[in-house]
Structures are given as structure tokens and as C-alpha cells.
Amino acid sequence: MSNEQIKSLEEIFEARIARDEKIEPKDWMPEKYRKTHIRQISQHAHSEIVGMLPEGNWISRAPSLRRKAALLAKVQDEAGHGLYLYSACETLGISRIELYDQLHSGKAKYSSIFNYPTLTWADMGAVGWLVDGAAIINQVPLCNTSFGPYARAMVRVCKEESFHQRQGFEIMLKLCNGSKQQKDMAQDALNRWWWPSLMMLGPTDAESVHTEQSMKWKLKRKSNDDLRQQFIDQTVPQADLLGLTIPDPDLKFNEQTGSYDFGTIDWDEFWQVVKGHGPCNKQRISARVAAWDNGSWVRDAAMAHAAKKEALKIKIAI
Amino acid sequence: MDNNWPLWEVFVRSKNGLEHRHFGSLHAADEDMALENARDVYTRRNEGVSIWVVKSSNIKASNPAHNGELFEPAQDKVYRHPTFYNVPDEVKHM
Ligand SMILES: [Fe+2]
Ligand SMILES: [Fe+2]
Numbered sequence: 085m086s087n088e089q090i091k092s093l094e095e096i097f098e099a100r101i102a103r104d105e106k107i108e109p110k111d112w113m114p115e116k117y118r119k120t121h122i123r124q125i126s127q128h129a130h131s132e133i134v135g136m137l138p139e140g141n142w143i144s145r146a147p148s149l150r151r152k153a154a155l156l157a158k159v160q161d162e163a164g165h166g167l168y169l170y171s172a173c174e175t176l177g178i179s180r181i182e183l184y185d186q187l188h189s190g191k192a193k194y195s196s197i198f199n200y201p202t203l204t205w206a207d208m209g210a211v212g213w214l215v216d217g218a219a220i221i222n223q224v225p226l227c228n229t230s231f232g233p234y235a236r237a238m239v240r241v242c243k244e245e246s247f248h249q250r251q252g253f254e255i256m257l258k259l260c261n262g263s264k265q266q267k268d269m270a271q272d273a274l275n276r277w278w279w280p281s282l283m284m285l286g287p288t289d290a291e292s293v294h295t296e297q298s299m300k301w302k303l304k305r306k307s308n309d310d311l312r313q314q315f316i317d318q319t320v321p322q323a324d325l326l327g328l329t330i331p332d333p334d335l336k337f338n339e340q341t342g343s344y345d346f347g348t349i350d351w352d353e354f355w356q357v358v359k360g361h362g363p364c365n366k367q368r369i370s371a372r373v374a375a376w377d378n379g380s381w382v383r384d385a386a387m388a389h390a391a392k393k394e395a396l397k398i399k400i401a402i
Numbered sequence: 403m404d405n406n407w408p409l410w411e412v413f414v415r416s417k418n419g420l421e422h423r424h425f426g427s428l429h430a431a432d433e434d435m436a437l438e439n440a441r442d443v444y445t446r447r448n449e450g451v452s453i454w455v456v457k458s459s460n461i462k463a464s465n466p467a468h469n470g471e472l473f474e475p476a477q478d479k480v481y482r483h484p485t486f487y488n489v490p491d492e493v494k495h496m
């Protein structure tokens with residue numbers, strides 16, 4: 085194809101997106117669109133998969149059967165989210181095995197929040213309330229993104245997320261209405277998860293490299309700073325309701341903007357974690373790699389079994 | 403031997419009276435496992451009463467680049483629509 089032909093195809097393509105038409109996998113698309121989507125959708129999928137690890141840590145130690153059933157169901161949902169997203173990503177012409185390789189080799193990124201440890205039961209409350217809360221804010225606008233398979237996966241994901249956040253908030257509420265020790269535990273969890281949750285919504289707009297192109301393609305509909313403000317404004321009253329203190333001395337309601345002003349985020353910490361130096365980066369990837377490697381004989385056996393059954397079917401047919 | 407599990411497309415009927423609809427895809431070693439995995443991945447909240455799985459490699463899809471040849475011939479066949487035919491206003495129930 086000549087450069088001119090490509091240019092006119094690109095114009096038609098951008099116009100389709102501007103008209104709110106969806107792009108489907110077999111449609112012509114600019115190489116950059118394909119690459120950007122592979123990167124974003126796979127990062128999202130990896131985050132769901134690695135995100136199971138900090139919570140999986142508490143399933144066997146949940147304080148009651150009710151909590152255990154809920155946590156198990158939530159973690160299972162996250163596995164499902166990862167699978168919806170991997171399959172959406174594969175429609176762009178990359179195989180599942182390549183995607184796993186990128187995660188396991190450290191080439192691909194996942195949300196930095198999952199590199200923090202879950203030290204107490206209250207962390208299950210804080211994670212559901214704050215981390216899933218921030219995830220919802222990130223994900224809802226993506227239900228209208230331009231790439232059809234991603235948008236459809238996000239609709240399914242968003243339907244399932246609200247139970248995640250509610251079960252987390254319920255854990256916090258129970259602890260806050262309990263003994264002094266329990267309430268302290270909830271406060272401690274909020275102290276540790278608050279700032280990482282704000283960072284989870286991404287670097288400030290000034291630092292964010294992909295925003296403009298992503299806005300055009302509807303991979304992003306609001307800027308990171310807007311999403312962060314939305315998260316803070318909706319979460320502060322919830323913390324008040326719990327009787328917990330947000331660990332930010334500069335946080336205060338601004339009558340003029342109708343929003344909360346907040347303190348400075350430690351972006352050095354964020355970049356340290358993104359670059360692999362967070363408290364649990366190594367632990368997370370090695371747990372993931374071990375799960376994959378240790379499952380290898382099961383995958384082989386299943387394929388051998390499938391081949392045998394197929395051979396038997398053919399024999400009977402003859 | 404290539405030991406990567408093949409890809410399957412999943413179709414779910416959400417309730418009787420409705421058609422099966424494409425829900426997504428998944429990897430599984432064989433058709434029985436594909437069906438079981440589809441149950442776990444796509445119907446955790448009563449989303450369906452029936453599931454079909456089809457190996458993705460068995461699907462032949464049309465190419466959007468050929469949409470012109472495929473679909474445009476239908477556009478100029480206005481006589482396939484009821485509004486093409488003139489009937490006097492006095493005629494009722496038609
Ligand atoms: Fe999720
Ligand atoms: Fe998510």
C-alpha cells in the first residue's frame with residue numbers, strides 16, 4: 085500500500101471513531117492503534133491476574149464462612165476479568181502464550197498497586213473499598229471505548245465490580261463498629277492503602293505521555309487528574325461515615341470548587357514501584373511464574389488426553 | 403507437539419426464547435473442557451441456560467474489506483421493501 089493510500093485509510097478510520105462507530109478485530113486499523121490496544125488491554129489483563137495474589141493470601145484465613153465465600157467469589161471474578169481481557173487482546177493478533185511471556189519476563193507492566201503487601205484482614209476491606217473503587221472509576225468510561233471486544237469485556241467487568249467494592253466496605257464497617265483494636269486495624273489499612281490508591285489512577289496529566297492520542301481513540305475519556313479528583317470526592321465522605329481519618333493533613337473541602345483539595349503525592353515512590361522496586365514486585369512475579377511452570381504437566385496431560393479421545397472418536401467412526 | 407491449548411468461541415443462550423449470542427472466547431484442551439471453562443468464565447451469575455463452544459479455527463469469517471461486494475448489492479433492491487409498492491389510501495390492513 086502506498087503512503088497516500090494509508091493516509092486516506094487513516095483519515096477514514098479516525099472519522100469512524102469520531103462518529104462513535106466501533107472498530108472490530110478484522111477491520112483495517114493503523115498499526116499504532118493495534119499496538120497501543122495490545123499494550124493497554126494486556127496490561128489490564130495482567131493487573132486482574134496479578135491482582136488475585138494479594139487477596140488470595142487471605143482466603144484460607146478469612147474470619148468467617150461468609151467472608152470466605154465472598155472473598156473466594158471476588159478472587160474468582162478477577163480471574164474471569166483477566167480471561168475476558170486476554171481473549172479481547174488476542175483478537176488483535178497476539179497469542180495468549182506471547183502475552184504470558186511478556187508478563188513473566190517482566191516486559192509487560194501491571195497495576196503498581198498489587199506490589200503492596202496485604203498484612204492484616206483489614207487490608208481485604210481496604211483493597212475492596214479503595215482499590216476496586218478506583219478501578220471502577222477507571223473502567224466505567226471504558227465501556228464506551230472504540231475497540232468493540234474491549235468495550236464488551238469492560239461492560240461485563242463493570243457489572244461484577246460493584247459487589248467487590250461493597251464487600252470491602254462492609255468489612256471496613258464491621259471493623260469500625262468493633263473493638264478498639266479492630267478499628268485501629270481498619271485505620272492502619274487505610275493509612276497504608278490511601279496513597280497507593282491515588283497513584284493507581286496514573287501519573288499527573290502533565291507527566292502522562294499517552295493521554296492525547298488515547299482520548300481520540302476513546303481509550304481514555306477523562307484525564308488521570310480528573311479521575312483522581314472524582315475518586316477523592318466520592319471516598320472522603322465514605323471514610324467519614326466509617327469514622328476513619330484519611331492520612332492527608334492537607335485534605336480539606338474547597339467551597340469554591342466543590343471538591344476536596346489534597347496534599348502532594350509522592351511520585352518518586354510511584355515510579356520506584358513501577359520500575360520494579362516496590363515491596364512485593366519480585367514475590368508477585370515469582371508466584372505467577374511458579375503457578376504457570378508447576379501447571380505445565382497438567383496442560384500437557386490434558387492435551388494428551390484430548391488427542392487420545394479424538395483418535396478414539398475417529399476409530400469408532402470408521 | 404504444540405501443547406498450547408487451542409482457542410474456542412463461546413455462545414450463550416441467556417434464556418429460552420432467545421438465540422445463542424457470542425460471549426467471548428477461551429482456551430481449553432478439548433470440547434468438554436471448553437464447555438466446563440465456559441460455564442466458569444461466562445456464566446457465574448446465571449447468565450445462561452445453554453452454551454455452545456466452537457473451535458475458533460473452524461469459523462470462517464467474512465472480510466470487512468470485501469463488505470462492498472458482499473453487502474452493497476442489497477442496497478439498490480428497494481423493491482424488497484413494502485414501501486416500494488403503491489396502494490390507494492382506501493385499502494386498509496395492508
Ligand atoms: Fe477486576
Ligand atoms: Fe479491573
Ligand SMILES: [Fe+2]
Pocket residue numbers: 162216219245248
Ligand atoms: Fe474487582
